[in-house]
Amino acid sequence: EAAVTQSPRSKVAVTGGKVTLSCHQTNNHDYMYWYRQDTGHGLRLIHYSYVADSTEKGDIPDGYKASRPSQENFSLILELASLSQTAVYFCASKGDQDTQYFGPGTRLLVL
Amino acid sequence: QQQVRQSPQSLTVWEGETAILNCSYEDSTFDYFPWYWQFPRESPALLIAIRPVSNKKEDGRFTIFFNKREKKLSLHITDSQPGDSATYFCAAHTGGLSGKLTFGEGTQVTVIS
Numbered sequence: 001e002a003a004v005t006q007s008p009r010s011k012v013a014v015t016g017g018k019v020t021l022s023c024h025q026t027n028n029h030d031y032m033y034w035y036r037q038d039t040g041h042g043l044r045l046i047h048y049s050y051v052a053d054s055t056e057k058g059d060i061p062d063g064y065k066a067s068r069p070s071q072e073n074f075s076l077i078l079e080l081a082s083l084s085q086t087a088v089y090f091c092a093s094k095g096d097q098d099t100q101y102f103g104p105g106t107r108l109l110v111l
Numbered sequence: 112q113q114q115v116r117q118s119p120q121s122l123t124v125w126e127g128e129t130a131i132l133n134c135s136y137e138d139s140t141f142d143y144f145p146w147y148w149q150f151p152r153e154s155p156a157l158l159i160a161i162r163p164v165s166n167k168k169e170d171g172r173f174t175i176f177f178n179k180r181e182k183k184l185s186l187h188i189t190d191s192q193p194g195d196s197a198t199y200f201c202a203a204h205t206g207g208l209s210g211k212l213t214f215g216e217g218t219q220v221t222v223i224s
């Protein structure tokens with residue numbers, strides 16, 4: 001079954017530290033996305049990629065970097081984690097159809 | 112600015128009633144409108160979707176009504192069940208290279224029996 005997996009599933013980080021969130025998909029999809037969801041709110045797009053070795057800024061890219069080393073893998077990097085980056089992060093993939101399939105999410109707490 | 116708006120923020124209905132969730136958008140170039148539902152501590156999952164060429168899409172108890180002229184759509188859940196209790200997100204798709212989705216803030220639906 002096609003799937004999007006994320007690791008870690010939860011993480012506690014310290015302010016100013018570096019955090020890397022990983023996403024892996026077996027959907028054979030070209031598109032991958034990183035969203036954040038704050039409690040009680042919708043999802044906001046951080047970065048996306050439509051081909052390996054290339055990433056694009058989404059709607060709220062400040063404080064985040066992304067890396068797409070292969071079609072299957074897409075990482076989100078917080079170089080200097082801040083309290084305001086506490087949220088749930090979802091990765092998604094999309095093929096030729098317009099439907100996006102979401103991973104299980106990573107709960108990030110920055111202290 | 113918020114390009115996709117949803118109302119109400121929360122909605123409580125009795126089992127068997129029809130729940131109506133509203134969504135509006137600003138960008139007339141959006142070309143696909145999926146609704147996702149999300150259960151607590153889970154990820155969003157596609158429920159039903161519509162393209163602007165249609166004004167209605169039905170899937171079992173879930174129906175989308177779409178008004179392109181007014182840039183509005185609504186999701187109707189008929190014969191609501193307790194298992195329908197979830198947060199529902201309206202989203203709008205941008206065509207072209209990004210293929211990105213813009214989400215509304217969601218409507219939390221509670222079905223009481």
